[in-house]
Amino acid sequence: xxxxxxxxxxxxxxxRYNANxxxxxxxxxxxxxxxxxxxxxxFHPVMxxxxxxxxxxxxxxxxxxxxxxxxFVAFAVLVVRFWHHNQFEPGDKQWLKxxxxxxxxxxHALPKVGRYNAGQKMLFFTLIACMVFLLLTGIVIWRxxxxxxxxxxxxxxxxxxxAFFAFVIIVSIIVHVYAGIWIKGxxxxxxxxxxxxxxxxxxxxxxxxxxxxxxxxx
Amino acid sequence: MxxxxxxxxxxxxxxxxxPTARSPVGGSVAKLIDASKCIGCKxxxxxxxxWNDIRxxxxxxxxxxxxxxxxxxxxxxxxxxxxxxxxxxxLEWLIRKDGCMHCEDPGCLKACPAPGAIVxxxxxxxxxxxxxxxxxxxxxxxxxxxxPRISKQDNRAYKCxxxxxxxxxxxxxxxxxxxxxxxxxxxxxxxxxTHAAERIEDLKERGYQNAGLYDPAGxxxxxxxxxxxxxxxPSLYSGLRDNPAISPAVxxxxxxxxxxxxxxxxxxxxxxxxxxxxxxxxxxxxxxEAEALAEAKxxxxxxxxx
Numbered sequence: 001x002x003x004x005x006x007x008x009x010x011x012x013x014x015x016r017y018n019a020n021x022x023x024x025x026x027x028x029x030x031x032x033x034x035x036x037x038x039x040x041x042x043f044h045p046v047m048x049x050x051x052x053x054x055x056x057x058x059x060x061x062x063x064x065x066x067x068x069x070x071x072f073v074a075f076a077v078l079v080v081r082f083w084h085h086n087q088f089e090p091g092d093k094q095w096l097k098x099x100x101x102x103x104x105x106x107x108h109a110l111p112k113v114g115r116y117n118a119g120q121k122m123l124f125f126t127l128i129a130c131m132v133f134l135l136l137t138g139i140v141i142w143r144x145x146x147x148x149x150x151x152x153x154x155x156x157x158x159x160x161x162x163a164f165f166a167f168v169i170i171v172s173i174i175v176h177v178y179a180g181i182w183i184k185g186x187x188x189x190x191x192x193x194x195x196x197x198x199x200x201x202x203x204x205x206x207x208x209x210x211x212x213x214x215x216x217x218x
Numbered sequence: 219m220x221x222x223x224x225x226x227x228x229x230x231x232x233x234x235x236x237p238t239a240r241s242p243v244g245g246s247v248a249k250l251i252d253a254s255k256c257i258g259c260k261x262x263x264x265x266x267x268x269w270n271d272i273r274x275x276x277x278x279x280x281x282x283x284x285x286x287x288x289x290x291x292x293x294x295x296x297x298x299x300x301x302x303x304x305x306x307x308x309l310e311w312l313i314r315k316d317g318c319m320h321c322e323d324p325g326c327l328k329a330c331p332a333p334g335a336i337v338x339x340x341x342x343x344x345x346x347x348x349x350x351x352x353x354x355x356x357x358x359x360x361x362x363x364x365x366p367r368i369s370k371q372d373n374r375a376y377k378c379x380x381x382x383x384x385x386x387x388x389x390x391x392x393x394x395x396x397x398x399x400x401x402x403x404x405x406x407x408x409x410x411x412t413h414a415a416e417r418i419e420d421l422k423e424r425g426y427q428n429a430g431l432y433d434p435a436g437x438x439x440x441x442x443x444x445x446x447x448x449x450x451x452p453s454l455y456s457g458l459r460d461n462p463a464i465s466p467a468v469x470x471x472x473x474x475x476x477x478x479x480x481x482x483x484x485x486x487x488x489x490x491x492x493x494x495x496x497x498x499x500x501x502x503x504x505x506x507e508a509e510a511l512a513e514a515k516x517x518x519x520x521x522x523x524x
């Protein structure tokens with residue numbers, strides 16, 4: 001049997017993400033930040049100074065698509081890893097209806113959540129849609145290599161759609177990051193890989209029951 | 219063209235107003251190209267190469283007179299030759315000197331994300347400042363006339379400058395100076411319109427009922443205008459746009475989308491801050507941790523009994 005995870009006080013912990021999953025997540029996150037900052041530098045003049053972070057405008061323009069490509073590939077691997085955890089279940093609809101309870105921390109009033117809640121699943125699929133459309137539209141507006149293959153109307157539409165999906169993904173990630181800050185103990189899941197028993201029971205009670213039953217059966 | 223000595227009225231990717239105290243008293247300038255006087259000699263292409271020190275690669279004969287066949291980073295103006303059969307069954311050779319139209323409302327400048335890479339001078343000339351260009355090609359996306367070209371050598375955008383360096387010192391553009399038939403003229407936009415009106419009257423007397431001036435309102439008018447024998451059908455002239463305007467997609471992308479998206483992102487971040495400071499963090503209490511451990515024990519035992 002695997003060595004049991006415990007914190008420094010000896011309390012047992014539950015592994016939520018293994019080392020490969022964590023590295024995969026942070027590669028995606030770093031690429032997102034780089035692609036996001038370089039993209040914003042080319043989106044609105046008040047953000048143009050961000051180009052200095054990448055070595056000037058030319059470098060920003062050169063690097064941005066490559067950040068995006070690495071982000072897409074890293075994210076695609078994450079999707080494969082987490083796909084089966086993110087399928088919608090019967091309680092999810094009710095959970096979404098009770099968003100005010102979620103935001104006020106009345107978790108006891110909510111249907112029992114499994115490994116992921118409905119909000120996390122929505123984020124998962126929103127990110128997939130954004131990533132796919134950002135890739136497709138990004139290729140069309142990648143002037144150095146691909147734009148000459150597309151008619152001007154497609155390029156113009158892609159430019160505006162690229163900005164739109166970038167907006168959606170940035171707002172989604174702001175929500176994602178905030179959720180990690182707001183729900184204490186969550187950061188540990190992606191930093192050290194572990195969460196406490198209390199955290200799992202409070203935020204993912206159905207996963208908790210399942211884990212404990214499985215453990216008992218061993 | 220960093221050594222410009224002309225006043226600037228609009229700068230790409232810049233949200234503040236450039237110095238505007240000085241403005242040309244005579245109004246803006248314009249180049250007038252009289253298609254009915256053009257003989258297709260390409261002296262203007264040569265003059266452009268000479269003045270601007272650009273030498274394009276020698277191309278190949280494509281079977282028509284067009285050479286080079288398209289604008290390039292090193293060919294800022296090209297003659298386009300169209301064979302048109304008129305209603306009487308006669309051939310008309312419609313020759314158009316293509317190049318930047320210097321729109322009053324330039325789509326390239328609107329789309330450009332690099333501060334100062336595209337400027338519009340107070341006299342109306344739209345000029346690329348290559349040292350600030352980042353090579354993204356958004357100007358190509360924004361231009362209603364398909365004019366800017368990105369160089370593969372240095373990844374910067376190039377096009378006709380309307381010889382802003384010559385105009386700045388009181389000279390006419392090189393193509394104007396060299397045109398042997400006087401088909402290209404240069405002056406204040408008002409003067410050029412007056413002159414065009416006389417030419418158009420002339421053409422109408424000679425049977426060109428639809429002669430007219432090409433100064434499309436969709437882009438706020440242009441600082442390069444054409445006198446056309448068939449102004450009702452500009453597309454006869456090698457696809458000159460009938461009603462050019464900045465595409466709605468570009469207008470949204472570089473218009474409303476910018477402030478809305480910035481506000482939306484800021485609102486999302488602020489919503490987080492205020493939620494945290496009003497509702498407070500969602501923490502697991504010591505009791506909840508203890509309950510979880512007890513529950514864990516119970517569940518594991520349940521399973522053993524089952």
